[in-house]
Structure formats: C-alpha cells, structure tokens
Amino acid sequence: MRAALVQLSSSDDPAANLPVTRAAVRAAAEAGAGFVLTPEVTNCVSASRRRQKEVLRPEAEDPTLAALRHDAAELGIWLLIGSLALKTDDPDGRFANRSFLVNPNGTVSARYDKIHMFDVDISETERFRESDGYRPGTRAALAQTPFAALGLSICYDIRFPALYRALAQAGAEVLSVPSAFAPTTGAAHWQTLLRARAIETGCYVLAPAQCGTHAAAEGKPRQTHGHSLAVAPWGEVLADGGTSPGITYVELDMAEVEKARARVPSLRHDREFDPPQFDKPR
Numbered sequence: 177m178r179a180a181l182v183q184l185s186s187s188d189d190p191a192a193n194l195p196v197t198r199a200a201v202r203a204a205a206e207a208g209a210g211f212v213l214t215p216e217v218t219n220c221v222s223a224s225r226r227r228q229k230e231v232l233r234p235e236a237e238d239p240t241l242a243a244l245r246h247d248a249a250e251l252g253i254w255l256l257i258g259s260l261a262l263k264t265d266d267p268d269g270r271f272a273n274r275s276f277l278v279n280p281n282g283t284v285s286a287r288y289d290k291i292h293m294f295d296v297d298i299s300e301t302e303r304f305r306e307s308d309g310y311r312p313g314t315r316a317a318l319a320q321t322p323f324a325a326l327g328l329s330i331c332y333d334i335r336f337p338a339l340y341r342a343l344a345q346a347g348a349e350v351l352s353v354p355s356a357f358a359p360t361t362g363a364a365h366w367q368t369l370l371r372a373r374a375i376e377t378g379c380y381v382l383a384p385a386q387c388g389t390h391a392a393a394e395g396k397p398r399q400t401h402g403h404s405l406a407v408a409p410w411g412e413v414l415a416d417g418g419t420s421p422g423i424t425y426v427e428l429d430m431a432e433v434e435k436a437r438a439r440v441p442s443l444r445h446d447r448e449f450d451p452p453q454f455d456k457p458r
Contacts, residue, residue: 258354288314362401
C-alpha cells in the first residue's frame with residue numbers, strides 16, 4: 177500500500193484551507209496513494225478561542241468533513257483526516273479535536289477524540305492550555321482496513337506509550353499520529369518519540385504534520401514544527417516531510433510488522449508487578 181502524508185500550514189480560516197487540502201489529497205491519490213493522511217486541526221489552526229467560536233461548526237455541519245468524505249469516495253481512497261476542530265454541545269462550550277478515518281465509499285469508518293490535552297509551560301513566552309478550549313476524549317480507537325489494522329491517536333498522545341501498547345496488543349499494525357507540534361518540543365523530541373513508539377509496538381508510525389507560521393485573522397499566529405514522519409516497525413525513519421507544505425510518500429509492507437515483532441516479541445512479554453513505593457530502610 178502506498179501511503180501519502182499531507183503536510184499543511186493551515187490558517188484560522190477553514191474556508192480558505194479547504195481548497196488547499198482538497199488539492200493535496202487529490203494530488204496524492206493521482207500519484208498512486210491508496211491511503212492519504214492529513215495533519216491535526218486540518219480545518220483550522222488558531223490560538224484564539226473567540227475566532228474558533230466564530231468559524232468552527234459541529235460535525236454534522238462541518239464543510240471540511242463533508243467535502244473530504246466526497247473526495248475519498250470520488251478518488252476511491254482511504255483517507256485519515258488527521259483531526260478537525262469541531263463545536264460540541266458540551267455545556268462548557270469546549271470543542272472536540274476529532275480524527276476521522278474515511279473509507280473509499282465516503283463513509284466514516286472510525287472516529288477518535290484526542291485523549292491527552294497539551295497543557296504545558298515550555299518557556300516564559302510559550303505556554304499552551306489545550307484543555308481550556310477542548311474537551312478530552314475517553315476512548316481509544318482501532319479500525320480494520322483491507323491493508324492493515326489502524327490505531328488512531330493525535331499529537332500530544334505520543335508522550336503516553338500505554339495508549340500505543342494497548343492499540344498494538346489489540347491488533348494495530350499501523351499507528352497514525354497527526355500533529356501540530358510546537359517548534360521547541362518538536363526540535364527536541366518529535367523524531368525520538370515517534371521512533372520509540374514504533375520500536376515498542378512493532379508498528380508503522382505515520383505522522384502527518386502542520387508546519388510553518390500559520391496565518392491568523394485574529395490572535396497571535398501559531399508556529400509548528402513540520403517534519404511529517406513515516407517510521408518503520410524496526411524504528412527506521414522512512415521519510416521526512418521537511419518544513420514546507422507538501423506530500424511525502426511511503427510504501428507500507430505489513431510483512432515488516434510481522435518481522436519486527438518476531439525479532440523482539442515484547443508485546444507478549446508483559447508481566448504483572450506491584451506498584452512502586454519508596455523502600456523503607458532496614
């Protein structure tokens with residue numbers, strides 16, 4: 177299976193982003209990709225909650241989802257919409273950060289709401305409080321396709337290996353990690369974390385990313401790391417999308433999953449243990 181990782185630099189205007197995304201998805205399909213993946217918050221990158229309330233829509237009304245479902249059916253591809261920022265009916269008004277796997281009929285085969293929220297103080301000037309605007313998901317998601325079992329995740333999830341171990345032990349052979357990684361943490365940790373998850377699980381890891389400085393009609397423009405990455409089950413980096421918008425291609429061979437897991441069958445070696453506690457002097 178040929179997979180394509182679409183790297184975008186989405187603005188805070190979903191209407192302007194959509195034709196760019198659709199053109200990239202079509203170009204990937206025309207280049208032979210049967211599985212196309214877009215980044216986190218494909219429809220809208222914004223640091224302004226007011227702007228998000230103005231431009232975001234509920235899932236049933238979201239034009240990006242509707243258009244990309246149509247395109248997946250027309251092109252006959254599997255499409256992982258990395259995530260969409262969506263309004264919800266939550267009383268506190270928080271949004272959902274939701275990933276969609278769309279099949280070649282245009283039907284949504286799986287949904288996943290980002291579980292782990294990026295609430296960090298990277299520096300005096302770089303602070304994030306994702307949970308202020310987004311409600312966390314509660315359920316891991318696994319989907320069966322004709323070419324592989326896919327485990328879904330989003331961005332900050334990558335720092336929580338238990339999620340990926342659970343997905344792999346439930347049958348995942350490919351892990352999707354669509355992201356909008358911050359530049360500072362991206363430079364320090366992005367590749368290392370993705371390679372670690374691949375090595376630990378014996379899965380392919382596919383991580384389409386947002387990149388560059390994101391145009392903003394309101395609020396401070398966000399910056400993201402880029403470097404969409406494809407990692408093999410043994411941990412080799414197969415492709416790196418660099419720092420500009422574009423499409424990165426990779427060939428998936430599920431025999432490599434079996435080979436990596438046969439060499440180091442650690443997914444079968446879990447043992448129960450007592451929880452840690454400080455030893456008392458004796």
